[in-house]
Amino acid sequence: MAFTEKDFYAGHFNPKDYLDTYYTFSSAKEHENGFLIFYLKNLHQAFILDDIKGDTLIDIGSGPTIYQFLSACESFGEIIATDYCEQNWEEMQRWLRKEPGAFDWSPVVKYVCELEGNREKWEEKEEKVRRAIKQILKCDVTQPSPLGPVSLPPADCLLSSLCLESACKDLPTFRSALKNISSLVKPGGHLVLCSILEETYYKVGQQPFSCLYLERASVEEALKGAGFAVKWLNETKINLPLSVTDAKAVCVAVAQKCQN
């Protein structure tokens, strides 16, 4: 399908449809939740077991989701969320402010608390995430300065899930987007990148969006080309209905920005 660029996202990406389709968490939806469970376990591995920590973390292309912060908030006191689309900032704000109609993340939060060995602490975890998210900023990964005029001190860690393959029309653009975002992290700092593999489209409600077809090797090469050393990369097959997406696998890579 034709590439759906950032302004198409601004006009057509419906955060509520997106959350309902991909983040409604229940044991009855084990197949659909496969990618989310894999991401949550790998984020737990990175931020809790591997102890990636520091002061600030910038999340690139956050969309309306907060699952990616559930382990990270134990290791970073200051989290900056970013996205190209205003409707996604608003949806995230609704959850941060506990407004009526906010998405219910509690089943996902409970699952992560269980991974950490304390399912009972889920309300404390929600508050910790709310406290950690200090700003939501506009971001465009296709620009050399992705945060535009906003200048931040280089972060200790970058996180990004499912954004670059949505935002980039081809592999050269994907490689340069990785270089663009690498300017936001310190030398020696980490990048945790959650990607979807072998996908050409996904649907949000009835609206299809294009996805850059990625293979594990192209992710690894692009990371190296952008000046990162890959510490580990885990991949698993997924099984979502074709009515929603043709994705075949997902992966999580942990990489460290080289000193020079």
Ligand SMILES: C[S@@+](CC[C@H](N)C(=O)[O-])C[C@H]1O[C@@H](n2cnc3c(N)ncnc32)[C@H](O)[C@@H]1O
């Ligand atoms: C598939 S969603 C991923 C959202 C979330 N990170 C997740 O894990 O579910 C892709 C996100 O990329 C954002 N996006 C699209 N083009 C972008 C660009 N050029 N720069 C930054 N974000 C962009 C969209 O607004 C959308 O929120």
